[in-house]
Amino acid sequence: MSIDDNAFLAMGALKNGAFLFIKKPVTMDMLKCLWQHVVRERMRIQKENDRIMGMAATNNHSMSGVEFRGEVEEENNIIVGNNNYKGKKRKRARKSSINGIDEECESEPQLINNKVKRKECIQWTQLLHSKFMDAVEQLGEGRCFPKEILELMDVPGLTRMQVSSHLQKFRNDNWRAPEERKSKQNNAPAASTDTNISGQSKPRRFGSMPCLKKNSLPINERRETHEGSEVHTENDEMPNDGYESITIEPIIMNSNQQYHEQLVSGPNNSRPGANSSSNPRFPYDDFFNFPENIDCLFQNFSGMQQGFDIGMNMNESSDPEQNSALPSVKTRSQWSSETSNFASNSSETRGQEIE
């Protein structure tokens, strides 16, 4: 926006990536039109993605509440049935490999015309992490179990394993020497039921909270990140934990994204009960007058399905049974990220390693 209506200025802005040059003062009518630019930009990115991905004909994206980092498929010209996770030899899981040759993994190979699908990594965005922390704090010390965290987070598509992994990471930020960790009375000595003299009784303590100080935000600020703003339709874990062919990328305008990040990470004061329109965290709900179902709109018109949104229904429905149709139509696409960095990542370099 600029005070003066200067064509040169406008050109400069456009060249630098602006979508629209607006002369001040901005009118409400003008603002109300802006959603079209969001849609257009999404379409553009979508096209671009499709072009890059070849024909990533993906389906159930719209149900996913998590973002995925790129790296979708890679060549597998070696052996059919090659599990893409070539971790250590499995001791139990595998039946027996007769004469040294791996028969077949129980876990399907996920081969799609000679390509093996790898599972994407979700990206723990700040928003996602905030939800995680909210859940953790609600549960409290000694009660932080992945499953419960997952439920509290209520993010469609997120799996318990992923939460587990994240939890592990955050607990490990507390990392000391292995032995020190074994006998961890130091950390939250609250319920140290078993005094273990190294090796006697199991020192294992369940449900401990992750290390909070690792997080940038002070607790009181973190607590109220986004709550009341979202009550999702719950969608539990993905139907299978296997290798979904999700490719997706967040598609959203950067500015919006940044604004949102800011909202999420910055201090704010709204608390649970607030409904969306009066929620200071989403002032643009009222302000920009975006169509409620902008995603739906976009999808319908583009005929493509993307998973850049997350269910953000305003009504709680904990009906475990609603994976039926379009579980998250009323979405707002807050979940997105800087789109660029992950998409190309290391997919090319890994192809050759398979053996």
Place this chain on the structure above:
DNA sequence: TGAAGAATAT
């Protein structure tokens, strides 16, 4: 048997 947590692979 399923979940938690640790260990390890990617």
Place this chain on the structure above:
DNA sequence: AATATTCTTC
């Protein structure tokens, strides 16, 4: 470094 996957315990 961040995540996913496997393994071991419970």
